[in-house]
Amino acid sequence: MTLTLYNTLTRRQEPFETVEAGKVKMYYCGVTVYDYCHLGHARACIVWDVVRRYLQFIGYEVRYIQNFTDIDDKILNRACAEHSSMEAVADRFIKAYFEDMARLGIKEADEYPRATHTINGIQRLIHELENKGFAYPADGDVYYAVRQFSEYGKLSGRRLEDMQAGKSERVNVEDPEYQKKKDPFDFALWKAAKAGEPAWESPWGAGRPGWHIECSAMVRDRLGDTIDIHAGGADLIFPHHENEIAQSEAVTGKPLARYWLHNGMVKVDGEKMSKSLGNFITIRELLDRGVDPMAVRLFVLTAQYRTPIDFTDEAIAAATNGWHTIKEGLLFGHQYGKKLGWNLGTQNILIPNPDVERFQKVVNNDFNFPGGLTVLFKLAKELSREGHILVHEGKTETLPEELHRQWQTLVTLAGVLGLEAEIEAETHTNGLTDAEIEAKIQQRQEARKAKNFAESDRIRDELQAEGITLIDSRDGTRWHRN
Numbered sequence: 001m002t003l004t005l006y007n008t009l010t011r012r013q014e015p016f017e018t019v020e021a022g023k024v025k026m027y028y029c030g031v032t033v034y035d036y037c038h039l040g041h042a043r044a045c046i047v048w049d050v051v052r053r054y055l056q057f058i059g060y061e062v063r064y065i066q067n068f069t070d071i072d073d074k075i076l077n078r079a080c081a082e083h084s085s086m087e088a089v090a091d092r093f094i095k096a097y098f099e100d101m102a103r104l105g106i107k108e109a110d111e112y113p114r115a116t117h118t119i120n121g122i123q124r125l126i127h128e129l130e131n132k133g134f135a136y137p138a139d140g141d142v143y144y145a146v147r148q149f150s151e152y153g154k155l156s157g158r159r160l161e162d163m164q165a166g167k168s169e170r171v172n173v174e175d176p177e178y179q180k181k182k183d184p185f186d187f188a189l190w191k192a193a194k195a196g197e198p199a200w201e202s203p204w205g206a207g208r209p210g211w212h213i214e215c216s217a218m219v220r221d222r223l224g225d226t227i228d229i230h231a232g233g234a235d236l237i238f239p240h241h242e243n244e245i246a247q248s249e250a251v252t253g254k255p256l257a258r259y260w261l262h263n264g265m266v267k268v269d270g271e272k273m274s275k276s277l278g279n280f281i282t283i284r285e286l287l288d289r290g291v292d293p294m295a296v297r298l299f300v301l302t303a304q305y306r307t308p309i310d311f312t313d314e315a316i317a318a319a320t321n322g323w324h325t326i327k328e329g330l331l332f333g334h335q336y337g338k339k340l341g342w343n344l345g346t347q348n349i350l351i352p353n354p355d356v357e358r359f360q361k362v363v364n365n366d367f368n369f370p371g372g373l374t375v376l377f378k379l380a381k382e383l384s385r386e387g388h389i390l391v392h393e394g395k396t397e398t399l400p401e402e403l404h405r406q407w408q409t410l411v412t413l414a415g416v417l418g419l420e421a422e423i424e425a426e427t428h429t430n431g432l433t434d435a436e437i438e439a440k441i442q443q444r445q446e447a448r449k450a451k452n453f454a455e456s457d458r459i460r461d462e463l464q465a466e467g468i469t470l471i472d473s474r475d476g477t478r479w480h481r482n
């Protein structure tokens with residue numbers, strides 16, 4: 001079974017072959033820290049978290065680096081508005097980032113370099129670019145000369161000539177930078193200090209780095225000249241990633257990344273969810289509304305990672321339903337394992353296991369996580385069905401060992417997608433486990449059949465006292481915790 005990935009660079013799906021056998025070097029362009037993260041950032045972080053988990057699951061050793069852009073006009077504007085410093089704003093939102101991502105179950109990256117901690121690496125790279133004729137100073141700024149890099153545009157498929165024709169969208173003649181550039185498409189590697197802004201000494205005068213150069217420097221510092229996967233949102237293909245390639249490859253003469261992978265956008269009414277547009281919901285707002293973090297993961301994973309998804313209340317509600325189904329399956333072992341006489345920990349689910357094979361086969365096709373989820377849903381539904389049979393009939397249809405294998409498979413595969421149920425909270429709320437509640441409902445059914453209504457009322461009251469409400473209907477009795 002080979003993993004094949006759609007590579008934005010080649011516009012084809014290709015077999016995944018790493019530079020070094022068995023090892024993956026992966027870099028993801030993280031957030032600019034001037035506000036709380038929204039659902040769009042959640043999608044990007046969840047997708048790359050799951051990609052990393054999956055690569056580890058299939059046996060790779062993964063080194064995963066994610067940056068924080070902690071110097072930027074937007075951060076400076078916020079610091080100014082709050083009479084605070086750029087560093088204080090960045091620190092506050094980095095802290096918030098970790099809180100939000102922990103709630104979503106995102107595993108921490110191996111390292112989180114920050115632009116302001118990489119100034120030496122950035123300056124080294126600019127210096128080399130200048131020596132090789134790809135960069136020129138202009139009045140305290142330094143610009144990258146895009147026409148010197150013959151492959152400029154290879155990632156995005158944009159050619160300078162075409163952009164020239166429609167240049168109005170990109171070029172602002174009023175912009176003071178425009179006056180300094182040799183070509184309107186040149187971009188800043190270094191910006192001269194403005195009064196009151198943070199600045200670092202450099203051979204070009206005091207100033208600060210441009211945005212694109214920080215990633216080229218961080219990749220080189222932490223991972224080397226050529227990495228396996230460079231990831232980010234599709235909104236970064238142009239100009240950010242195009243410029244990263246131009247910077248890094250001009251210096252090293254080697255490909256910056258073998259595979260360029262891009263997640264699709266979370267949209268609202270067809271537009272990118274974005275801090276700048278103001279059409280966003282933050283992760284903490286969504287979770288504080290009571291949306292389960294695992295439902296957010298499911299919302300993200302039910303779409304192929306490259307396709308755009310619309311954020312709607314209905315989509316979140318559907319994901320919540322889906323999560324309840326998977327959660328019931330995940331809790332099966334905790335509820336019924338003992339009763340089924342499982343000897344926990346004695347099985348090795350990975351040999352030979354058709355469900356794991358099916359999961360891997362489908363996900364190997366360009367990280368098809370929605371396809372992988374169908375395997376999880378099948379297992380979860382089957383386990384829930386057996387759970388109900390067990391409660392009502394005292395035994396299961398399938399052999400306990402086989403159910404044990406199915407449950408372990410579900411837990412393992414759900415873990416690859418970062419889906420985990422909180423065992424204590426779910427099975428022991430109000431002192432009664434789901435199985436105990438189901439058993440009491442069954443006793444009450446039997447009392448009612450025998451027309452022993454005093455007993456059936458007693459059971460109802462007993463459950464009510466435990467905070468459990470029963471709802472009788474023609475199809476049987478449903479229940480919920482209050």
Ligand SMILES: Nc1ncnc2c1ncn2[C@@H]1O[C@H](COP(=O)(O)OP(=O)(O)OP(=O)(O)O)[C@@H](O)[C@H]1O
Nearest residue numbers: 030031032040041044232233265266273274275276
């Ligand atoms: N709506 C979205 N859907 C999916 N990914 C997104 C979305 N918005 C941002 N991202 C991704 O999140 C990561 C961090 O983004 P960054 O902090 O640069 O946000 P941004 O694009 O400036 O956001 P905004 O436009 O909201 O200010 C990038 O990889 C980016 O592509």
Ligand SMILES: [Zn+2]
Nearest residue numbers: 029030215240
């Ligand atoms: Zn980047």
